[in-house]
Amino acid sequence: MISSRVRNLKESSTLKVNALVNRMKAEGKEVFNLTAGEPDFPPPEAAKKAVIDAVARNDAKYTPTAGIQELRDLIAARTNGQQKEVASTRPWNGSHVVVSNGGKQAIFNAVFALVDSGEEVVFGAPYWLSYPEMVKAAGGVSVVIPTGAANGYRITPAQLEHAITARTKLLILNSPSNPTGSVYSREELMKLGEVLAKNPGIWVLSDEIYDRIEFEKGEWASFLDANPALRDRTVTVNGLSKSGAMTGWRVGWSVAPETLTPALVSLQGHTTSGICSLSQAAAVASLKLPSSDFEPQRLEYLNRRNLALEVLRKSAKIKIYEPRGAFYLFVDCGALLKDDQDANGLAERILQESKVAVVSGVDFGAPKCIRISFATRPETLREGCERLVRFLDSL
Ligand SMILES: Cc1ncc(COP(=O)(O)O)c(C=O)c1O
Incomplete structure (x- = not known):
């Protein structure tokens, strides 16, 4: 009955773990939840006020599919700010932006x-778990490049060159x-760009999406800042x-060349149309804030990363990659697993036996690893990591 396109999609494992955590909580069990894929900070006050104001003025009509003009212009300006040469030669404007859910x-x-x-479609593993499912849904074929902690979980130009075929899109x-x-x-982005320059x-x-959450300021660069020639x-x-701490308000966007934007608008126009008008009001207010307003969050994530690293490094049984951005720690548990075992069973045992919820790396394309989120209160994070170390060292 279900189309093959949809039948073959995998349920998100992060949502599955969350269901289990909620069940345990409902049974009155204490759980140290280190699975969060979202900030625990509130949205900016200005964004909250903008929503309230929008409700008061009956802002409840359809908006243009690609978003209201003011928002698209602000997004174009934010993007130009991160892509200096593109901005000075052929800058983005609101017409290149599609605001999405x-x-x-x-x-x-x-x-x-x-x-x-x-x-x-080529991407490196470990990957965000929706990439292969989206590619599958589109009828495409994922070509996954393996990476490991030793090369900082980044694909190399040689690997990219090797992965490219006549069918690569x-x-x-x-x-x-x-x-x-x-x-x-x-x-590194420039080197990848050199490979792409040879493959037009x-x-x-x-x-x-995690652009502002970097731990060494200035290390991160937007891809097009490094490769302005690939703008088109x-x-x-x-x-x-x-970075704006408003996951539930569903504000995302694409900035794309004029050859692609109309197709994106057309697709969205026949599926969801423009996003919620109230969320767009929140986004306008948020984008008018100076980026320095988000600096305390970055510093808090940095403190939490360091706290978690300090505790987890006490375990001799795991290998921990020191993250440079976002709010996750990726931990290699290979030494604790037999050849035929993956981290699904381990994550389940961690939850049942030490009451700590983590996400198995299986659906991220890293079957021997677990993901620990530090987007949570420092007390929960410390206790969760200490319990985890005790449990892993007892195996
Ligand atoms: C790498 C990555 N890309 C995209 C998204 C999608 O973010 P949004 O919640 O805005 O849809 C996420 C969310 O978890 C993510 O981790």
């Missing part, structure tokens, strides 16, 4: 609009990364879910 819809739109049946990059927290430097048919989707075949995706 979170970064997720922006990525889905781009994959759907670009990838034809049988065409290949799209490269997806995600920096800072979920689940590893790796960040590509400007130089390939598009790039740069998922920059790059889609930059971003949003306010993570």
